[in-house]
Amino acid sequence: MTTKHSVPGDPAERIRIKRIYETAGSEDGHRILIDRLWPRGMSKEHARLDGWEKGVAPSDDLRKWFQHKSERWAEFQERYRAELKEKDSELDALAAIARSGTLTLLYGAADEEHNNAVVLREVLLEREKQRDTGNE
Incomplete structure (x- = not known):
């Protein structure tokens, strides 16, 4: 289900993750840093951020x-998901960005498979699926 304010298409294609040290591109859409700490060695100019949401960071x-x-990955995911349950307004704001276009969640960790962006993207996609099926 799409609303008149939504961009059609699969949310999985519109919600992306990217390491902040990778070159910014026009395909990134809205670039939001989701780490609590500023990434080491990264200038604000090079980061090309549209926002910094420390509130959704672990x-x-x-x-x-x-x-x-x-x-510790499995337990980290559980604990982080529990923390995110208290962040409805922040998650709603990120989901709204994704509904209007591409949202790229930026993180600084070297591990591309075990980081908070992976979990946050999954949570956002789950919320969008619930929203689309009317099970909010």
Whole structure:
């Protein structure tokens, strides 16, 4: 279901993740940094951000516990999802951006498979699926 304010198409194509150190491109759409800390060695000019949503980043305690250790990935996902349950307004704002065009969630971690952007994208896609099926 699309509203008159939505861009048609699969949300999975409109919600992307990208390492902030990769070159920005026009296909990125809205570029939103979702880390709590500014990425090391990255200038604000080079980042080309449209926003910085620290509020959806993992808490400092969770970030420090995880340390991007793959053996902690499953538990990190559970804990981070629990934190995101308290972030409805921030998630709604990101989802609204994605409904109007492409949203690229930017992260600084070196591990491209085990990071908060992967989890956040999944959560946003799940919310959009629930919204589309009317199960909010």
